[in-house]
Amino acid sequence: MQRRTLLFTAAAALLPSGPRHGLAQRVEKYAEQLENGEFNWFPERSPAGPILIIVSIPDQLVHVYRNGVRIAASTCSTGKPGHRTPTGVFKILQKDKHHRSSTYSNAPMPNMNRLTWSGIALHAGNLPGYPASHGCVRLPMQFSELLFGITRTGMTVVIADDRSQPSSVTHPGLVLGDYARHEFAAVDVALKKSQYSEGHTERRPHTSVVVSGAESKMTVLADGDAVAEGKVTISGQAPLPESVHTLAGTDQDEGGLRWTSTGYGKSDREDLARELRRIKAEPQVREAMRRRMHQGMTVVTTNAPSRAEQRSGKDFVVIDGIY
Numbered sequence: 582m583q584r585r586t587l588l589f590t591a592a593a594a595l596l597p598s599g600p601r602h603g604l605a606q607r608v609e610k611y612a613e614q615l616e617n618g619e620f621n622w623f624p625e626r627s628p629a630g631p632i633l634i635i636v637s638i639p640d641q642l643v644h645v646y647r648n649g650v651r652i653a654a655s656t657c658s659t660g661k662p663g664h665r666t667p668t669g670v671f672k673i674l675q676k677d678k679h680h681r682s683s684t685y686s687n688a689p690m691p692n693m694n695r696l697t698w699s700g701i702a703l704h705a706g707n708l709p710g711y712p713a714s715h716g717c718v719r720l721p722m723q724f725s726e727l728l729f730g731i732t733r734t735g736m737t738v739v740i741a742d743d744r745s746q747p748s749s750v751t752h753p754g755l756v757l758g759d760y761a762r763h764e765f766a767a768v769d770v771a772l773k774k775s776q777y778s779e780g781h782t783e784r785r786p787h788t789s790v791v792v793s794g795a796e797s798k799m800t801v802l803a804d805g806d807a808v809a810e811g812k813v814t815i816s817g818q819a820p821l822p823e824s825v826h827t828l829a830g831t832d833q834d835e836g837g838l839r840w841t842s843t844g845y846g847k848s849d850r851e852d853l854a855r856e857l858r859r860i861k862a863e864p865q866v867r868e869a870m871r872r873r874m875h876q877g878m879t880v881v882t883t884n885a886p887s888r889a890e891q892r893s894g895k896d897f898v899v900i901d902g903i904y
Contacts, residue, residue, distance in 0.1 A: 620655030735787030
């Protein structure tokens with residue numbers, strides 16, 4: 582895999598050279614009320630749980646959710662015409678607090694969270710009030726520092742071409758759908774064990790699952806490497822929704838798994854719990870997924886072929902680095 586240097590508009594883009602840069606500040610406003618350069622930050626609303634970042638290109642806003650609760654939002658600047666920021670589901674591949682570009686005169690790119698090896702990242706930068714980058718997502722400096730402190734490699738970032746908002750979904754589907762109810766207890770124990778191990782033991786591989794409706798295939802990935810693959814049966818005639826689901830834990834009362842689910846792209850919103858129940862995977866693939874379950878695991882459904890070389894749309898990404 583060839584790692585190419587992150588794109589950057591110019592060295593001056595990070596310098597406080599204009600009035601727009603001076604507007605960057607933390608405010609007590611709702612996300613919908615933020616003006617250019619402003620952001621909010623309320624981590625106390627949800628102190629623990631998996632984090633999901635959603636970038637809305639139409640709104641030029643970044644939303645941060647923890648355990649399904651929005652804890653922060655910020656204005657941003659995405660790719661300008663001709664250098665459009667790609668949409669899709671990404672993983673944070675690399676973090677570098679003091680990154681510099683080797684392409685654009687050693688320009689600083691503070692608090693960089695890399696999303697693709699081909700040049701897309703979240704980082705601090707100038708916010709002119711409109712899409713102006715070469716594809717990266719620019720953030721206010723203070724917000725980028727706070728965000729850098731809570732992100733980690735492997736976590737999910739959704740870049741959407743619509744106004745996406747996650748919902749809380751509880752269902753057995755996909756993983757426990759064909760299991761007897763007593764097997765829920767084993768999954769519950771495994772998830773609690775993985776939650777306890779966070780910060781106490783060596784990091785375990787991050788699990789991602791991609792379900793492609795175009796290929797009727799499910800692929801289980803561990804830190805980007807395919808560890809299991811097999812056919813899936815999708816009931817009904819309607820295409821799968823373009824969606825991403827982050828595992829938040831278990832629901833003892835309903836005996837199911839709790840997910841933070843959101844759609845992305847310009848497609849109609851569906852009942853995401855119902856849509857996941859349409860998917861039935863081969864036993865060995867489902868078992869490979871179950872063994873690697875952990876809080877923060879993601880399941881991505883798409884109607885596009887899973888591999889980039891099989892897709893017609895070049896600006897759509899499903900977990901960069903492999904797909």
